[in-house]
Amino acid sequence: MRYMLTYDMMEAARNTNQWMGASAQALASYPIFSMMPNPALNWMAAWGDVTERAFERMTAKPDWGIRTFTEQGRDHLIKIETVVEKPFGNLLHFKVSGRTARSRKVLLVAPMSGHYATLLRSTVKSLLVDCEVYITDWHNARDIPVSQGKFDIEDYTLYVVDFMREMGPDTHVIAVCQPAPLTLAATAYLAEQDPAAQPRTLTLIGGPVNPDAAPTEVTDFGRRVTMGQLETSMIQRVGFKHAGVGRMVYPGLLQLASFISMNAERHNQAFLDQIGRVAREEASDYDAHNRFYDEYLAVMDLPAEFYLSTVRRLFKGLEVAHNEFVVGGHKVDIGKITNVAVKTVEGAKDDISAPGQCIAALDLCTGLPDSKKASHVEPEAGHYGIFAGRSWRDNIRPLVLEFIDANSDGNPPAQPKAGKLNDKPIVA
Structure with missing residues (x-):
């Protein structure tokens, strides 16, 4: 059960970040704040927009979009x-x-x-x-x-x-x-x-x-770690939320963390740049950043x-x-x-x-x-x-x-x- 617990903890962390992003965007966009314009509120809303979208995409299978x-x-x-x-x-x-x-x-x-x-x-x-x-x-x-x-x-x-x-x-x-x-x-x-x-x-x-x-x-x-280390640190059991409850998997969220860590500085800069574009109203739903990361962040177990x-x-x-x-x-x-x-x-x-x-x-x-x-x-x-x-x-x-x-x-x-x-x- 401890593997199921860690699987659900990761999902809970992802869900929490998505909720925090949505909350920040909603709060900073509250109409009454327009009476006293503040750049900090624009940046808060932009951070919330980018954060919510990023963490939401991690559980959604992308559409082929070829019509x-x-x-x-x-x-x-x-x-x-x-x-x-x-x-x-x-x-x-x-x-x-x-x-x-x-x-x-x-x-x-x-x-x-x-x-x-x-x-x-x-x-x-x-x-x-x-x-x-x-x-x-x-x-x-x-x-x-x-x-x-x-x-x-x-x-x-x-x-x-x-x-x-x-x-x-x-x-x-x-x-x-x-x-x-x-x-x-x-x-x-x-x-x-x-x-x-x-x-x-x-x-x-x-x-x-x-x-x-x-x-x-x-x-x-692959050469450095032992199979026992991999099984202990990487393998988890799917939680009750999904049809595959109880199945042993290598979670997509862990794999995504590995992907990002290989080029962490570049990914961090990409998201900072996107927050700036959203704050300046220069971003769109299907700009280059979103087209890439909507796919890149969508991971499977x-x-x-x-x-x-x-x-x-x-x-x-x-x-x-x-x-x-x-x-x-x-x-x-x-x-x-x-x-x-x-x-x-x-x-x-x-x-x-x-x-x-x-x-x-x-x-x-x-x-x-x-x-x-x-x-x-x-x-x-x-x-x-x-x-x-x-x-x-x-x-x-x-x-x-x-x-x-x-x-x-x-x-x-x-x-x-x-x-x-x-x-x-x-x-x-």
Whole structure:
């Protein structure tokens, strides 16, 4: 019960800060104070506005916000369809109504690392112009009843296997960050168990296939702490407020604290600047600060067994890096991948999954000819930029599409004219 108590204490602290922000904003905005204008009251209201919004977003799953697509002067509605529904995650399809289906069928494997799949919203938008886009939508562990059982990295891998089978062999898979080693293992699993269901290409973006290839603060932490320390300090039990009451999780609020601590000074300055903008009435609901932090602060709990098995087997045990990963009692051999083209993408300034960690996948693909291997290191790009920033839009995305076309049957598909999503141009 002590773990449940600490979980509820964190939620109570979050709730209290949200309430304090709302109270400060309401009090400082009281009409009678306008009789005697005071800059301190404006700053108090601004602090309350920013504080309430920040702490409220921590428990809300962001909306995809992808509703329309404009191409050649014609508007198309986008319908998000659930193709496969499972307890811990669904397979979604962004269907563009009234548009001829694109020949490129892309599966985005989203990370389960504390944020929702909506973190890849801009990635989805940029690919919708040229592709039929599918994505893995992982669920918040606190909302999953204990009766649904466990979910560790083997279960994650088998989910990816099922999603690949559902989509068929003409799929092009793009795994972003954390799922890169598990998606590589899932592809190898299919190569042995169901070769006909293998995807056409596999692109791994900034993932820790071999964490020891280039140590970072993340890998150093994984090496430094023991599994007992992690289980004692990081794992808590979901409280009575949620459907997953009693489930052991790595809370999203703890993960968020880790994210922020890595760049605390920059985040503090960002919020101070935003308070100033609100006080001067220069801010808006959808300005750059709010667009970023509405997504960044929205966190989800991870199943405890998934978090602990990730650290123990991928970072400490290096099971994928040493080609010793076991799924459902079957030892996966990555060398069995012989006809799935594999590309790795890394950022030269990635401080989470440093250059060298992801490209290690190519050395593991011993059965794959060099003609089906490719790699790219994006200069000046950090972790976020290689899948969602300008580096992705301007440089990496065209290279990935070129790689997909080069390893597709038949001629590359004709490129449509530039389209728009939500009335904002998408740069190809």
